[in-house]
Amino acid sequence: MKKLFFIGLLLLKVISVFGQAIRIIRVEDSLTREPVIAATIRTPTKLNVTRLVIGAVTDVNGIARIDNLPDDIKTLAVSAVGYETGQFPVTPGADTLVFRLKAAEETIDEVTVTATRTNSRIEDLPIKVEVLGQEDMNEESAVVPGNISSILGDISIIHIQRTSAVNGNQAIRMQGLDPKYTQILRDGLPLYEGFSGNLGVLQIPPLDLKQVEIVKGSVSTLYGGGAIGGMINIVSKSPTSDKPTFTALLNHSNLKETNLNAYYSQRYGKTGLTLFSGYTHQQAVDVTGDGFTDSPGIKQFNFHPRFFWNPSDYTKLDIGYAFTTEHREGGYLSALEGTLPNAYKNVTDLQRHTIDFNASQNTSENNLLTVKGAVSTFHRQNTDYQKLSDGRQSSIYLETNDLVRFGKHQLIVGANLTVEAFRKNPDSTRLVDYTYQTLGGFVQDDWQVGKKVAVQAGLRLDHHNTFGNFLLPRLSVKLKPSEPWTVRLSVGTGYKTPNLFVNQTPGALNVSLIFPRLLPIDVANVKAERSVGANVDIAYTKSFESGLSVQVDQAFYYTYVNSPVVSAFASTSSNLGAYTQLINAPYNLFSVGTDTYVRLEYKAYELYFGYNHTLARRDGPTDNTYLPLAPQDKFSTTVAWENDHFRFGIETSYVGTQYLYNNQKVANYWFFAGAAEYHYNDHWRLVLNAENMFNIKQANYETVVSGPVTQPTFRPVWAPLEGRIVNVALKYTL
Template identity: 85%
Template sequence: MKLVALFTLLTLAIAPAFGQTNRIIRIEDSLTHEAVIAATVRTTSKPIIGAVTDVSGIARISDLPADVKTLTVSAVGYETESFSVTPGSDTLVFRLKAAVEAIDEVTVTGTRTNSRIEDLPIKVEVLGQEDMDEESAVVPGNVSSILGDISIIHVQRTSAVNGNQAIRMQGLDPKYTQILRDGLPLYEGFSGNLGVLQIPPLDLKQIEVFKGSVSTLYGGGAIGGMINIVSKAPTSTTPEFTALLNHSNLKETNLNAYYAQRYGANGKTGLTLFTGYTDQLAVDVTGDGFTDSPQIKQFNFHPKFFYNPSDRTKLNIGYAFTNEHREGGYLPALEGSMPNGYRNITDLQRHTVDFDINHNTSETNALTLKGAVSTFHRQNTDYQKLSDGRQSSVYLEGNDLVRFGKQQLIVGANLTVEQFRKNPDSTLLINYTYATVGGFVQDDWQVSEKVAIQAGLRFDHHNTFGNFLLPRLSVKLKPAEPWTVRLSVGTGYKTPNLFVNQTPGALNVSLIFPRLLPIDVNTVKAERSVGGNIDIAYSKSFESGISLQVDQALYYTYVNSPVVSAFASTSNNLGAYTQLINAPYNILSLGTDTYVRLEYKAYELYFGYNHTLARRDGPTDNTYLPLAPQDKFSTTVAWENDHFRFGIETSYVGTQYLYNNQKVSNYWFFAGAAEYHYNDHWRLVLNAENLFNIKQANYETVVLGANPTVQPTFRPIWAPLEGRIVNVALKFTL
């Protein structure tokens, strides 16, 4: 009996050491409470037992010894921490703090699932926080420069005198690229025609570039690609403040400031605030009397408030205000010595209120409601004729994200309203109201470790141009660890709009407001498209410290009955009016895109090459699309140490055609930057764009006409106009 009693006591004493339990562990971000994907959870002593979190931030550890008191959690971009294991609890929640030394953000927000870029079946290229920090000092006025560094993107100057720019992707017209701000389509219709790239990078977190058709996600327009510009959010209760002063040889001065902070011991509330002012004088670089760089006075004000009332709920609301005066044309007219000379004057105001509410009803379900309301007023005087209009826009979206097993299912609906109202002016434009109601469903299924599928279906009803059904399918394959293959096919549509950024359909067809005729909605139909992408990627880090990424993509897009501008039978004193029609041809674009990034210690190399064949496909017209370079090469070499950073960029633009297959000259573009930083607070940057002073005036006269000082005509813009640009920036960060 004594032996039995002794054995029983020994068993009770050592049982906890040999007992085992099953634990469910959720890893969250300490501030946003969002799931941390691919975090490693493990024991601290041998035998090492662990697991990796899934897309819901959940890790499951079976057979965990009962005597384990702590677990260590590590994840990319977060501090490694140890957490106590609560006895008797099968489900634990651990929260990680973001690393002080932040790395490039790899979470993509534009997919609505906040997935890591590595996990996405669709191809996305992300310009992260480090890129934004560099760009805010190199070219602080706008993001056009950094986007132009990507080989598949071509930034096109659309006006000879007012500095407006637009984006081409896959060789297609700018209207086929959709631009979002924080997942919201704010730059559509009348409000998107001018200055969409005049967005300063100082308060940006990252830019997400979606290559190919993604119209299923956000509706019509994302045919060649989509760009989502993501704002920063406050991350710490320690205040963050950045101020920047910049001046260039084109007489441009920028003064920008950014502030961010979380408040309270738990950081439930937060604020970001950006304000910026640009003062640029009109400059005639070529000596022809006309402004190659316009006069710009622009003021931006963008506060955003963040509130997390509970661990499950977060919301933010923002306001953005832009006021701009832009003036270009014949320089003596701008200076007042020739009152009747040609001037192009634009005054605009933009007000936008946006919001985003997210509530996790459970660990596997999240509800989101977001939207934006904006007004945009612009007055433009061109050839002494006034156009004056105001656009009111509304975007509302609600969606439900459900995670179950290896799948993420998102179902939602949205409403888009664009209302244009004309004020008394000299144009023939008319009022309109466009409203689109859409519903969408998307399923992300991690079939296995080597196969993932993303399938989407969207249905839109447009009050003027009818119904659209948009299916899309993407597949990701992992044949071996360093390799990833992505295949995607999708459909899209684009409704006719007078104010979209499009290339004139023929030579001398004008898109200025005084020559535009209203759209005949009874004869002009929406465009429809189908596109496909294949992407093969190799990514590996070697023991020597070398990190290598290689990406090779092939793409194809076909647009049926594109809407183009054409001469009308009526005219005014400026010439024939312009009308929009469905072209008697389709558009074909196919090409290849090569991307290589190499990092070794303090060195970084980027290489990109894009080859695109974009042409009309019709019974009598097979000409190349104008102003769409068939070859674009980009490369960047950078070196950095504790106090200095140097970089050289090179671009080549070749095989570019105008109208009727008229080929123009190829050209190289070189840029260089040097930066000195001290104590993580001060940065002094010297930057030079277009070092060898390449400009279109070197090849041909840009301004034409019998009386150019009063009524000029301009050649199509296919090369830089401003020549060499040198700027010096001083940046202070607290």
């Protein structure tokens, strides 16, 4: 910096004899409007043989002064470490100029969050967002290449709940609440609602992912109903280089799972392409020896190309297509093998097609107009207890928003339309066709009040064609009492409309959620759920000259849900037993808890520690039981060491104080995992990974399956079923 400053003074001395104009120039970050220190400002080339380059260097306030700038200078070049060099016009007659630099893509420590729509850096957001970045995705793609459930489960505030004993389906709990209160997005688009969201959301492979953004607490103002406990946005990669990037991965595990994934990306001038293709083959395995599959048989194929077009610096367009086909089967192993065809089996065949787009235009320096959307079709056939369910869902999401920056404000105004249309094919169920349409409008203002205070206020109004209107206000405040400290406070409201296909946790013991037992929703008597939530987050982040980096985060949260929609026994019955209907429970729900996050990095070492304590229970005149399958205590730790060729890591987690129904407590358990990686020449990576090294299984504590093999009864799943999993992966990157 001293060199740059000295050069700037020398340049000013040399050119002081030229021209008459005096210009004050402020250089800012284009995203945050923060001053850029030690930015060099100069004329792009020599003016002529005798006139030298004119320039200056910005001070701690991002300000530079150029004396005697000739009137014939039309542009100035501005450069700074960590930013792209820019060419800026000189406005005739203006004494003060403001130039804004874009952060370079190669900036390592800068994380941009897309889920908040303002594309702000994570440290500037008034709401708390945790990001699993590109490095995490690169590691996970080799450790557990088949899905993202493992990396999400490492976070203390997230609990991965398995919702079926035989087909391997999983769901996400945040802040102790049922999975339906966590909203899942793919590239900022809600694609996994209703019938299409109940199976395989976590089966997304991590190889073509850039990052996963986790927003904690109620953020329904941003994307509508559903984000009551939190929101997770899965962000795909985009091409960043004119050189081709190619990655291939082969993985095999002791559970007879094989993954073959490939990813390609490249920019071609103003266009670009990413392409992911993956195949998973997994045989059905009975680990416990009871005859029933603990790990299902899976044949899955994914294909995901995305095309990018940037005709100018102000216009961007990307279009993607995603295709998934899957055959999944579980149940009594002899039935799957054909030797005992009348025994129980659960077989699912599905296909998902999605076309999505995102177009943006900088209509001015401070205005960004965005239009995005997706059209998706989903078809699933499921055979359960010898009963067939067969249905299709078509989904549409369209959104337009306008981001305007003025002064210390970032104001975004927008509207979106969501359509969910379910059509039943001839089958054994009593389900009926429906079409849900939600039209919403929203406004959000990010106001940088001062250097130490930022405020984000939002308001959404949704109209649902079946369940009415919803007004959702939200307010967040960020405080910076001193440089290492950040305090965030947030209060928001939310809602969740009734849906047969999203209640992954039964409302009572033995109430079945399989499709042949579901009754249509009585829309005249079942109303939507409404919620209010509050989050407080205190963070300390500091890097020391010794190379030690410390990040400590302490969060507190509270959520209250009125009239939750739950599953209950109906008065009518079938040959499978009583039907299931959705009702508004005679109680409310609340969740209160704390979450502690500590990350230390020192040279080749990294340590993560997380502890979550949540009290989630019903709040009614006669029912104050704990929410089932919501652990009150969860520890998570990760220790890793890495050098030029090796990386070793050990993960541990503890799940404790977990209840089933009627306050029936189950055993606490520890979970250990370890991974060793060898990488050579930045091209080859060989990974040996072991999950659940001490072979913890629910069958060690109780009988999971009972009854005849033709119509068995399954206990609620509260612990791992598969036991120890060991896999070896080979990854090649060009």
